[in-house]
Amino acid sequence: MKILLTAINSKYIHSNLAVRYLKAFTKDLDCECTIKEFSINDRIEKIFEKIIEEKPNVVAFSCYIWNIEYVVKLSNLIKILDEKIEILYGGPEVSYDGEKFLSQNPGEYLIVEEGEETFRDFIEWKLGIGNLKINNIKGLYYKNEKEISFDGERKPMDLNKTVFPYEKDDELHNKIVYYESSRGCPFKCKYCLSSTTHGVRFMDVSRVKKELQFxxxxxxxxxKFVDRTFNCNHRFSMDIWKFLIDAKTDATFHFEISADILTDEEINLLNTAPKGRIQLEVGVQTTNNEILKNIDRNIKFEDIKEKVLRLEKNRNIKQHLDLIGGLPGETFDMFKKSFNDVYSIAPEEVQLGFLKLLKGSSMRFETEKWGMVYSPYAPYEILSTDSISYDEILKLKRTEEVVDKYYNSQKFGNILKYFMPKFESPFDFFFKLGTYFKNKGYLDRNISSADYYRIFMDFTEEILNENTEILSEIIKYDYLKFNKKKWLPTFLNRVVEKDIHKKIRTELKKENIEDVHVERFDIDILKYEICGEIVKDTKYVIFDENNEDNIKYFE
Structure with missing residues (x-):
């Protein structure tokens, strides 16, 4: 028997942890389990072709909000071609309405909640091992003629019984690798599926270290750790973080945490981490404490801010702060304030997301209370509430696009610094820029990387009615820091002074410095980068071609 474990990821660089757990947990059985991973950017026809080429007896789909439409279409195609191929569903998108989903879609089986033990029982039943019957398999919906049968939910398993899902021969070099050391969450946020589970289970810390060493x-x-709140167990998080900080590696480890419960001991430890070793994702969601109460987040933004600022001091920990638009009771102006509050902390990334009313989340039961209108199609995103209109949601989405491009990329820092004093708040700038993008049609088509810089020149002339003499020097500097230096877009000024450049290179060779780029600036650009002060002065900047952080003046 051959089972094809099929994952359709949201991006090519992503990998699916769930199908790997299933394969690992059943690898001792006499069954051929093969993993095939695709992305939602692949054509459905091509995915279908690859599935059929495997000649599976059972196709098992890992179902999420981002791929469920693909899964349903593929399931229909499979059954149209070959009715004998059976289909098994699993994953969070089908776990909370399993009976309804299976009754309305092609396929024979559906696993709810955790899949390892149920999947193993399913295979053993298929292979005829022991006296196991399908009506005795907990956690499995199945079609019994035209009816849907279910023998009840399965108890959460001991995490230490799971089998490490990666092998030596796995090609992981260009992938984001996902890993979990715990399941569950101690918090009960209404919009999150973790609110439906009870308690947190941890893997043995010695095993975690061994697997991280792999x-x-x-x-x-x-x-990327997929643990919902990694630092909810102080002793556990300290042990793992210390191990990673001491490890000899240039890898980056990403954790989702609750910043407000960080202890002094944890902060002091994290401040010793090598730069780039650890990334932290902090779910702020909103800085309005009343709105936080509406979603059962019993925290205060002031507590988050204090901890995040303490971690920011050394600039060795990359911090990613999340906000959610469309929360119950939050107006457009409230969200604007939340954005400005978070921006004032200056984290490396500010992620603007939008409320999704997921299947199984308690937020779905409060739609009338808050006047919520949301899409009935995955990912079930909010369209409006009694506090924010659809038009205002669209305005936030435009703002989100330019924030992600210009702020989160961290390649336009000096340019953004130039614009901030010209607007009442950071939000006002990004909102105005997002509106400009919309009006110019830039949100509806691809533009070149050089155009993303040129837009600032046009924006300044058309919206601010200002000249771009100083701005062009700042844009040129940010451009050269992160792009090829031998070519400069035509809208930026390059002064070619062959004699001066030759003299500079001759002097640098005496110091055995050769792999560099020399560029003239008509302002003291490095002073501007440090303190934001604009001083007109001709300076020759030396860019190290091998180290983007090694930039200095030729004196």
Missing amino acids: FIDKGVKLI
């Missing part, structure tokens, strides 16, 4: 030895560059 990634380190394999040279994986980015490992």
Whole structure:
């Protein structure tokens, strides 16, 4: 028997942890389990072709909000071609209405909640091992003629019984690798599926260290922990963070945390981490304490801010702060304030997301209370509430696009610094820029990387009615820091002074400095970068071609 474990990821660089757990947990059984991963950017026809080429007896789909439409279409195609191929569903998108989903879609089986033990029982039943019957398999919906049968939910398993889902031969070099050391969450946020589970289960810390060492030895560059709140167990988080801080690696480890419960001991430890070793994702969601109460987040933004600022001091920990638009009771102006509050902390990334009323979340039961209108199609995103209109949601989305491009990329820092004093608040600037993008049609088509810089020149002339003499020097500097230096877009000024450049290079060779780029600036650009002060002065800047942080003047 051959089972094809099929994952359709949201991006090519992503990997699916769930299907790997299923394969690992059943690898001792006499069944061929094969993993095939695709992305939602692949054509459905091509995915279908690859599935059929495997000649599976059962196709098992890992179902999420981002891929469920693909899964349903593929399931229909499979059954149209070959009715004998059975289909098994699993994952969060089908776990909370399993009976309804299976009754309305092609396929024979559906696993709810955790899948490892149920999947193993399913295979053993298929292979005829022991006396196991399908009506005795907990956690499995199945079609019994035209009816849907279910023998009840399965108890959460001991995490230490799971089998490490990665192998030596796995090609992980260009992938984001996902890893979990715990399941569950101690908090009960209404919009989150974790609010439906009870308690948190942890893996043995010695096992976690051993498995993390596997990634380190394999040279994986980015490992993302999928634990819902990694630091909810102080002793556990301290132990793992210390291990990673002391490890000999250039890998980055990403954690979702609750910043307000960080202890002094944890902050002091994190401040010793090598730069780039640890990333923290902090779910702020809103800085309005009353709105936080509406979603059962019993925290205060002031507590989050205090901890985040303490971690920001050394600039060795990359922090990613999340906000959610469309929360119950939050107006457009309230969201604007939340954005400005978070921006004032200056985290490396500010992620603007929008409320999704997920299946199984308690937020779905409060739609009338808050006048919520949301899409009935995955990902079930909010369209409006009695506090924010659809038009205002669209305005936030435009703002989100330019924030993600210009702020989160961290490649336009000096340019953004130039504009901030010209607007009442950071939000006002990004909102105005997002509106400009909309009016110019830039949100509806692809534009070149050089155009993303040129837009600032046009925006300044058309919206602010100002000249761009100083701005062009700042844009040129940010452009050269992160792009090829031999070519400069025509809208930026390059003064070619062959004699001066030759003299500079001759002097640098005496110091054995050769792989550099020399550029003239008509303002003291490095002073501006440090303190934001604009001083007109001709300076020759030396860019190290091998180290973007090594930039200095030729004196």
